[in-house]
Each structure stands twice: as C-alpha cells, then as structure tokens.
Amino acid sequence: MEKLIEQTMYRSRWLLAPIYLGLSLAVVALAIMFFKETFHLLAHIFTIKEADMVLVVLSLIDIAMVGGLLVMVMMSGYENFVSQLDIGDDEEKLNWLGKMDSSSLKAKIAASIVAISSIHLLKIFMAVERTDDTKLMWYVIIHLTFVLSAFLMGYLDKLTKH
Known part of the structure; x- marks a missing residue:
C-alpha cells in the first residue's frame, strides 16, 4: 500500500505538465499583445506625443519582461x-x-517582479499629472513592498545556505 501511495504521488508530478504548457499559451497571448501595441504605435508615429510614445515603449518592455x-x-x-x-x-x-x-x-522571479513593478511605476510617473496623490502613494508603497520582499527572500535564502 505504501509503495502504491509513493508511486502515485511521484507520478502526479505530471499533472503540472499541462499547466506549464498552458503558460506557453500565455506567451503567445503576450506576443499578440506586443505586436498589436507595436503596430498601433507605428500607425501613429507621426502624430503621437513624445511622452505618450515613451509610455507605449515602456508597455512593450513590460510585456517583454513578463514574457521572459x-x-x-x-x-x-x-x-x-x-x-x-x-x-x-x-x-x-x-x-x-x-x-x-x-x-x-x-530569486529570479522576485527580481523580475521588482523590475516589472519598476517599469509600471515609471509609466505612472510619466503620467503623474493624470494620477491622484493617494493612488500614487499606494503604487509606491506596493512597489517598495515588492522590493523589500525580494530583498528579504534573498537574505533568508543566503542565511539558509550557510
């Protein structure tokens, strides 16, 4: 009975395979969104304001980082x-x-989340005149929470390796 339970538990890891395959569909969705935004940018390249173009480019970087x-x-x-x-x-x-x-x-996931959050925060700062102060404060607090969490995870990981 014990052998059967152990084999079942060990083989159940294959239930994760479709989940990881599903993530590849999310990468396809991100690629479609990336090129949609790129074509939209190129269609308006001569009429778009510089600040708005920077915001679109930051969105493209954001999409690329999430894809990675x-x-x-x-x-x-x-x-x-x-x-x-x-x-x-x-x-x-x-x-x-x-x-x-x-x-x-x-650790890499935590660092990526901090980088993605940084880009999102930069996008908000680029449009700061359209953001109320309370929302801006919460964006900064959330970003700092990500930074602190990533730092603490790295620190705890370093402690447990010694």
Whole structure:
C-alpha cells in the first residue's frame, strides 16, 4: 500500500505538465499583445506625443519582461518538478537551463517582479499629472513592498545556505 501511495504521488508530478504548457499559451497571448501595441504605435508615429510614445515603449518592455518571466517559470518549473527537457546536442540550449533550482528560480522571479513593478511605476510617473496623490502613494508603497520582499527572500535564502 505504501509503495502504491509513493508511486502515485511521484507520478502526479505530471499533472503540472499541462499547466506549464498552458503558460506557453500565455506567451503567445503576450506576443499578440506586443505586436498589436507595436503596430498601433507605428500607425501613429507621426502624430503621437513624445511622452505618450515613451509610455507605449515602456508597455512593450513590460510585456517583454513578463514574457521572459513566463518562459523562465515554464521551463525551469518543468525541469525542476516534472522531467528534464530532452534537447538534442544539435539544438540550441539556453545556458541557464538545467542550472536553476527552485531557490534560484524563486530569486529570479522576485527580481523580475521588482523590475516589472519598476517599469509600471515609471509609466505612472510619466503620467503623474493624470494620477491622484493617494493612488500614487499606494503604487509606491506596493512597489517598495515588492522590493523589500525580494530583498528579504534573498537574505533568508543566503542565511539558509550557510
């Protein structure tokens, strides 16, 4: 009975595979959104104000960073929790693939969230005249919470490794 329970638990890790595959659909959705925004920007390139163009470009950077985060979570999560990726020797392999354990993945996710939050906060600062003070204060507090959380996670991880 114990053997059956252990085998079932071990094999249940494959239930994560469709979830990681679903993240690839989210990457497709981000790519569609990215190119939609790019085409919209190019269509209005001669009439758009500089500040508005900077906001659109920051949105594109934001989308690219979220996409990178999704790929990192999808591939590292699959390798760490489901199975190693079978990539042939003749295929290009990402240099971080197979080297990122769950602890380093967690640190990279936290750093990515801080970077994404920074870009979002910069977008808000670029349009500060359209943002009321209370909302601005909460955006800054939330961003600082992300920064502090990432710092504390890194610090605790460093403490537990020693």
